[in-house]
Amino acid sequence: MTGTRKGYLSGLAASAAEVMDSPVRRAKALRYLLIHIVVITAAGICVYPLLRILSISMRPGDRLFSTDLSLIPDGATLAAYASLLKDTMFLRWLWNSLIITLATSFIGVSLASTAAYAFSRFRFPGKKAGLILLLSSQMIPAGMLILPLFLMIMKLKLMNTYLGMIIAYSVSSLPFSIWILKGYYDTIPRSLEEAALVDGTSQVGAFWRIILPLSTPALSIAFLFNFTTAWNEYLVARVVLFSSKQYTWTLGLFELQGQYITQWGMFAAGSMLVTIPVLAVFLYSSKWLISGLTLGSVKG
């Protein structure tokens, strides 16, 4: 009986599709096609430079200035990678960058998450002014901040140290992270914290056990922002760090650019290698970026 009914229904659906027929379907197909053309073109434009660098990094030393456009060049070799790792302090630079970037990201996100919570939940004098001040600090070009940052770090006697870099980086990305997180906290109903308070947590407990776990999408975005900014930063590093042992990879790679000769093969190989951590962090955090956790908590 059910089978017959099912058959009847699917028959009905099929005939309904026939009635709607080809013009509708054709329009739909055309739309998909257009969307895909745009997406594939955009992806191509983004990926092409990366492929060129990959290609250059694998060229044998005598063909660095070749105009050949093939992805895998003739006589492809990993010699540039080997000599980068063997003959330079590249691994050391990577390590420096990693330490500074991770510390910046963790410190930045922890400061921002608590500050944003205060901005989102408490009433205090200067709240609005504080938020506007944070926002306006984002409008100042990064270059303008170099001198004051340099002076402050020098006064703190933190020149050429990890700590100096970490402070400079985490402070400068705070405003953005605070705004992102405050915006997200604002969407979390207060009643959840109130329920937690009645259930026996302190205000800090409610923040830790309820708000933070629910904010993983926003926390991931803030973390990623901190991570990529610190990882790719050049200007501040140029000013604060002066011994090549302390260099981050951005400074280190420029070491390869000599006055008379630039080792493009190694430069390209280094560029390829430094994308790996960022890529890894992006891939890993993508699962936390999925929003919608708060769905279903209140009404429905």
Added chain:
Amino acid sequence: MATVKFSNIVKNFKDNQVLKRVDLEIKDHEFVVIVGPSGCGKTTLLRMLAGLEEISSGEIHIDDTLVNHLHPSKRQIAMVFQDYALYPHMTVEENMSFSLRIKSAPRKEIQERVAEAASILQLGKLLKRMPKQLSGGQRQRVAIGRAIVRQPKVFLFDEPLSNLDAKLREEMRVEIAKLYQRLGATIIYVTHDQVEAMTLAGRIVIMNQGVIQQVGTPIEVYRKPDNLFVAGFIGSPTMNFIEGTLRVEKGHVRFVSPSLSLDLPASLLPAEGAHEGREAVIGVRPDDVYAGREAGKNCSQKVDAVLEVSELLGHRENLYLKAGDLRLLATVEAFFNQSPGSVVPVCFNFENMHVFDKASQKRLSA
């Protein structure tokens, strides 16, 4: 279980006083419903009891303990929120056991209490689900379960059914009534829905503009409203109000309005000199307005009214009538069978009539 006492409670939001010297005592095992229009301060009062809102002045006692400055978790209350407030990242079981886990209660005790609450509320099969996988009614049940697990002295319900559709609301209302019978707990329940108030409450507290208007059993507030606000707020459809002047004549009081004059029986309002010339409002529920044949059977002082619209409700029928400038609603037996525009005799059931002083809005009649 416990008693709750509000003494002289005031709440100010900047210049706005939302609670004006509220006094209220709630007895052990009592089901009290606080009802009033939105913005009347009922939720604020409940949140103050829960410790979620600061008290501007006054005292709140649970049993004999002053709780004004006690942390919400130390007040031994449990609250069911209007929007359920289930923790979205926890399963039903984790939601229900959260308060016990915070206290680091023994695992066995946690399991037992959750299982007990789950069996009361038939949540057994849903324990491993996340809140977003539940329907509105199920979420509400989990929120109640979370409260039960805590074994509180007082249960607080803040408009718990207002997000449910009409049918589910009816079901949950019955569930809550059953739950009260089973737990015998002290319950304070806030709602703006007077049907919920009438059906659930042992005592109703009616509030308006930060002031308690009347406290009484559902039947008391329905039969003997203290003032015009209560008379108009309780009961559906709303009471008819007729404005006029009182005259004392030959040992009885006569109510005079442009469209209607009535001799009020002494049982309703004894003839006192003070009533002479007093501006008054008569209140009479639609059920106590007789029309057509009912009017013929029941009373002597009849008025002719024009039937404007009639609404069939099933077993009853609402008649919208007009007598001169006066508009009246009468609820009569179904199938009144008169077409709009026809003239019908109308009279009133004096036994259930109310007389209020227009100036003070207070009840004058017995």
